[in-house]
Amino acid sequence: MSEFEKEKAKFEAKLRESDKKLKPRKTRFSTWSDVEVPMLSTPADLEQDGFDYSRDLGFPGEFPYTRGVQSNMYRGKLWTMRQFAGFASAAETNQRFKMLLAQGQTGLSTAFDMPTLMGYDADSPRGKGEVGKCGVSVSSLEDMEELYEGISLADITTSMTINGPAIVIMCMYFAVAEKQGVPRDQVRGTLQNDILKEYIAQKEWLFPVKPAVKLVIDTIEYGTKNYPNWNTVSISGYHIREAGSTAVQELAFTIADGLAYVEESLKRGMKVDEFAPRLSFFFDVHNDFFEEIAKFRAARRIWARLLKERYGAKDAKSMMLRTHAQTAGVSLTAQQPYNNIVRVAVQGLAAVFGGTNSLHTNSMDETLALPTDEAVMIALRTQQVLAEETGIDNVVDPLGGSYFVEALTNKVEREALEYIKKIDEMGGMVAAVEAGYPQNEIANSAYHFQRMLEKKEKVMVGVNKYQAKETARDLKTLTIGRAVEERQVQKLVALRAKRSSAAVASALADVKKAAEEDKNLCEPILTAVKAYATLQEVCDTLRGVYGIYREDGKF
Amino acid sequence: METEGNSRVRVLIAKPGLDGHDRGAKVIARALRDAGFEVIYTGLHQTAEMVISAAVQEDVHVVGLSILSGAHNALVPDILDGVKKAGLSDALFIVGGIIPEDDIIELKKLGVHMVFTPGATLTEVVEYIHNNAPKR
Secondary structure: OOHHHHHHHHHHHHHHHHHHHHHOOOOOEOOOOOEEOOOOOOOHHHHHHOOHHHHHHHHOOOOOOOOOOOOOOOHHHEEEEOOOOOOOOHHHHHHHHHHHHHHHOOOOEEEOOHHHHHHOOOOHHHHOOOOOOOOOOOOOHHHHHHHOOOOOOOOOOEEEEOOHHHHHHHHHHHHHHHHOOOOOOHHOOEEEHHHOOHHHHHOOOOOOOOHHHHHHHHHHHHHHHHHOEEOOEEOOOOHHHHHOOOHHHHHHHHHHHHHHHHHHHHHHOOOOOEEEEEEEEEEEEEOOOOHHHHHHHHHHHHHHHHHHHHOOOOOOHHHOOOOEEEHHHOOOOOOOOOHHHHHHHHHHEEEEOOOOEEEEOOOOOOOOOOHHHHHHHHHHHHHHHHHOOOHHHHHHOOOOOOOHHHHHHHHHHHHHHHHHHHHHOOOOOHHHOOOHHHHHHHHHHHHHHHHHHHHHOOOOEEEOOOOOOHHHHOOOOOOOOHHHHHHHHHHHHHHHHOHHHHHHHHHHHHHHHHOOOOOHHHHHHHHHHOOOOOHHHHHHHHHHHHOOOOOOOOO | OOOOHHHEEEEEEEEEEEOOOHHHHHHHHHHHHHHEEEEEEEOOOEEEHHHHHHHOOOOOEEEEEEOOOOOOHHHHHHHHHHHOOOOOOOOOOEEEOOHHHHHHHHHHHHHOOOOEEOOOHHHHHHHHHHHHOOOO
16 A cells, blocks of 8 residues: 555545534535536546546647647737627617727627527518517628728627528628728638537527538638638537536537537538638536536547547647637526626636636626626626736646646546547437437436426525525616617618619529529628628528428427 | 326417527426426427417417517517417416516516516426416
8 A cells, every 4th residue: 555545545534533523514515517526636536537747738739738729828818808799789789899899808799689690680570579689680781881880890809699690690791891991811700600509509590400501611611711810610518508508518519519510511622720720619607616617628628639630630720629708697697686796707717717718707687688888897897807906817727737627627528528429429410419419418407407406406696595585676777679670670671772672683593593503602692791682581592492490399 | 296186287388489598498398297287398489370379279278488588578468369369268378588577567467477587496387387277
């Protein structure tokens, strides 16, 4: 028996005695995802995992990037502070953008309303009551021009949360950049464009899975050739987690989605090092501090190894998992909403310890409504406090080498790889989604979590413990009136009267023809949006060719 | 959680509008099923007509609408009217989601019986339906 083993045995005997005196508060201690964790980790845990510093961690900026994708991380460049914003009309959102930039935000992030996300114009009966409610309403290039009016797209990176009709919105953005005279290699930003996670979690889809994935690959192909600094896809775990998955499921399904885009791009004839450097990621950062940090570290290691080993990537940029993070909307409570500020601060801290490259911190009122200017300001200031006052920007991956964090990183990685293997065996994520596999796994986890809450096995402060009589009434929230919808409808009527209907008809016919002939649709859609064809006109044209997607009522 | 007599009560859980947030609807549907109710879930992106037709076709006792997009004021009245006009005048109407307090008052005036907001427990929902579903 080694000296260490002797000491460990002595400690464990002592622990059994002290546990008798002061009984552990619970029979089982687990993470927010309900993964049981040890009380104490030691070198023995890492030895058991066969931990090897050079192989498993390496130095920051070096394979497998566990410690971060840049050598000097936040010393060189702080994470991008990017608050997701969008409500009402383009003009109103434009004002919010300008306010955020004036307050020190360093990137834009655009939220679109439900009709836009589903490829309907503001005047569609399908969008009744939803125009401008959960994001900004964009029906044509005219709205997009207003959205970024007075903001130089050469000087800012813009992220856009749009998926089903992402190809159309991307073309509108490129058209705006072109009108501003921005050279193509200076157009920087990120299109979410991750359609697989729509079927899995966010549920804003247009077409059946296969043609929808084809459109994603069209944008990857077009972006890679024409916009070298544009992130073509933001492979997103955020919505998967918000829909109720565990941390491991979020990680596994996201990586599996990414692998599907890689496979499909290779099938299109692209080389991995041509397109993989422009794939980016987006993860949730939830309540459980160490579990989240482990998830981000494991994500980088898994992606780097898979890209290198499975696809033979040679360019380091292909292997680097660059990610945005957003604090967990689902963790916010309507009860005692000021407590949310604290949750967001802790989650933001975990994202930074996890080495995120960009961060959105939620506003305290987001569980009640879209955030007010005041609430957004506190959220942004939270990031600024983390960056400027806590000292975490001084040091790279400070938890690297922690017995617990390394062991947890290994565990999260192992369990995610098991899921990925299972999805591989099903034929990849497209087949798994069509079979409803990830959807069902998430629904199971969501139900399990709700049952734990009801049994108070997990505590949400103010919800199932420490409740107070107080309500949210004292918190002023943002309301979006029906007037926005009426204004947007009038704008569309005017647009349809002033544009050339012949040019629109001809451009839409070209879109249809290209879709039928299975050609890349970016050029024809770009021509259509420049002629002020509306979002829905383009999407309806494609619906005519591809059909629509419907999910059964399984629960 | 199963309560005697629930098996004859049919509950429609519907997602009207374009809102894709279905976590809550699915969790509630499962909890109601586990409590013995007969549950029909519409799936996502339903128009008012689709919800009304599902309610009538399944001859439900309870209509539960899940809306987290802020579109409740536009969506609920049409469905409420349609279901009543189609002959299910005694159906119990429940709305769940992010509904501001002032809107809850308005929805109740229109005939919605109960609104559950974030923080409501599965037990509360099950008990409410058990105690209030119409006896036919």
